[in-house]
Amino acid sequence: MRAITIPEPGGPDALVWAEVPDPQPSEGEVLVEVATTAVNRADLLQRQGFYDPPPGASPYPGLECAGRIKALGPGVGGWAVGDEVCALLSGGGYAEQVAVPAGQLLPVPKGLDMAAAAALPEVTCTVWSNVFMIAHLRPGETLLAHGGSSGIGTMAIQLAKAVGARVAVTAGSADKLARCAELGADILVNYRDQDFVEEVRKATDGKGADVILDIMGAKYLDPNVKALATNGRLAIIGLQGGAKAELNLGALLTKRGAVTATSLRGRPLAEKAAIVAAVREHVWPLIENGQVRPIVDRTLPMAEAAEAHRIVDASSHVGKVVLTV
Template identity: 80%
Template structure:
């Protein structure tokens, strides 16, 4: 088969379309013939040499894919050759084929086409696990989403609105904020011109956000704590603003607030399977009812993955960037 390889770390030009050995599904795995994959921030870090794949996983980038099952490994039941699926991956989506633990497979939601489904596994699993399974966002509460126009952000807006929460977002342009509003965001904050702490407080009558989904990290740490409501929950899922910050513990104590930080890629297979099962149970019906939809910025050929990386690095996209076969 062919795959996007990284012979040496570097810029987007380090991604090389090359012939590589076919993967073989092991115990409990299926072989998926890839129709499409998506570009995620972790792929950029892996290309630069800063985020190695978990031990034993594929060396090729790609944290999600859609496609058709080409073969079943030993011990797999409930799936058949030819089934159309999308999958959460530890790596390997930038390829013509990938071996996937069966517990990380999802059927294609009714109303979503096969290629568009490649945009779903990473964002739905990330948002559902952090915002709902860990931070326990409830109807009537306020969620603040940093990077509201990103793949994660566009999904977080829709899922939070679907359960009856109020949503505030930050983004860096009027165009991005307008798209967030179309998806249901209630409070639109241009982080280049406005203080998100002040804006969230004004929008909540001084209370603050009950849950914050943060892709920035250190740069926003203390501001996020200030923006939290009493008993608020800050979920950190990205480090675009740095890895080390000073935290005012007194402010956290006075608010009886909590901070969690997670990654999805390196979790054990059993944990990923549990998250995937929860997404299938709670999120897939929302797609099938038309209450949530994929948000796709553009589609590029898989062999042009370098251009997809350039798009993501420029932060000019809204939603997901897909790579198609």
């Protein structure tokens, strides 16, 4: 088969479409013939040599895909050759085929094509596990989602609104904030010229955000704690603003706040399967009834993976950038 390889870490042109050995499904895995995959910032880090795949995972980038089951490995039940699926991956989505643990498969939602389906697994699993399974966002509460126009942000807005929460977002342009508003965001903050702490507290009558979904890490740690409501929960899922910061424990204690930090890629198979099962139960019905939808900015052929990386690196997109095989 062919796959996007990274012979040497570097810029977007380090991505090389090359012939590689076909994957073989192991016990409990299925072989998926990939139709589409989507670009995540983790892929950019892997290309640069900063984010190696977990032990045993495919060496090729790509944390999600959509396609059809080509073969079943030993011990797999509940799926059949030819089923249309999308999948959460530890790697290998930028390829013509990938072996996937059966617990990380999802059926393609009714009414969606392969491009839209490929844009779902990573964002739905990330948002549902952090905002709902860990931070327990409830109806009537306020969620602050940083990077509201990203793939994660556009999904967080929709899922929070679907459960009856209020949503605040940050983004870097009026156009991106307008797209967030179209998806249901209530409080719009341009981080280039507005203080999100002040804006969120003002919009909530001084209370603050009950849950914050953060992609920035160190740079936003102190202001995030300031923006938290009493009993607020801060979920950190990215380190775009650095990995080390000083935490004012006194401020956190006064608010009875909680800080969690998680990644998805390296979790044990059983944990990922539990998240995928929860997404299928709670999120898939919202997608199939039209309440929630994947936001696809554009679709490019796999041969243009380098250009897709440039687009995501420049943050010139809204939602997900999808690659087709």
